[in-house]
Amino acid sequence: xxxxxxxxxxxxxxxxxxxxxxxxxxxxxxxxxxxxxxxxxxxxxxxxxxxxxxxxxxxxxxxxxxxxxxxxxxxxxxxxxxxxxxxxxxxxxxxxxxxxxxxxxxxxxxxxx
Amino acid sequence: xxxxxxxxxxxxxxxxxxxxxxxxxxxxxxxxxxxxxxxxxxxxxxxxxxxxxxxxxxxxxxxxxxxxxxxxxxxxxxxxxxxxxxxxxxxxxxxxxxxxxxxxxxxxxxxxxx
Numbered sequence: 001x002x003x004x005x006x007x008x009x010x011x012x013x014x015x016x017x018x019x020x021x022x023x024x025x026x027x028x029x030x031x032x033x034x035x036x037x038x039x040x041x042x043x044x045x046x047x048x049x050x051x052x053x054x055x056x057x058x059x060x061x062x063x064x065x066x067x068x069x070x071x072x073x074x075x076x077x078x079x080x081x082x083x084x085x086x087x088x089x090x091x092x093x094x095x096x097x098x099x100x101x102x103x104x105x106x107x108x109x110x111x112x113x
Numbered sequence: 114x115x116x117x118x119x120x121x122x123x124x125x126x127x128x129x130x131x132x133x134x135x136x137x138x139x140x141x142x143x144x145x146x147x148x149x150x151x152x153x154x155x156x157x158x159x160x161x162x163x164x165x166x167x168x169x170x171x172x173x174x175x176x177x178x179x180x181x182x183x184x185x186x187x188x189x190x191x192x193x194x195x196x197x198x199x200x201x202x203x204x205x206x207x208x209x210x211x212x213x214x215x216x217x218x219x220x221x222x223x224x225x226x227x
Contacts, residue, residue: 042221043206043218043220044157044206046216046217098145098211102159103156105155106155108154
């Protein structure tokens, strides 16, 4: 079985500051890991995904995440926050390709002007 | 890129009526479709998984007779909320997967039952 834990239901950063959203996973098999962003009343947009290739994954909108097996982590970062980054972020895991995704509880990111 | 079109984006219905939500994969064949439910300020909870031409597999605690899922073709899956009640009000999202390429989400349907 797979699960993810997102530490921090709310994160606030100043515009231009580093964004760090934490995700730890648990999986009985090598995991596929994903980060999604959700704006109000909208579906989920894929930011990036880890599928056992490079451990440092670059995504859209300047986001990236590093898969650290020793720490069972897949934290999401962005060097400089923009106001448009304010949204809900979800980390998700699956054990096999096209298997169901298990989501974390989400982190609401607020950007302070 | 892969696009999933979900309709309607919002719907208001009277208690006791049924509502159908459609998800169409526009430029790919969705071998598997997932249906999620999301309560305000909460995460997505998987309701069921459906493969084209097969009966859906429901998660524990999800009433299969209330939430009817049909996946008759590789490009269309529907979720019908039967005899809807106010507690069924929620945000419903579909997600399609296609071999080796991950998951694409619909834009969601806000259901309000009055």
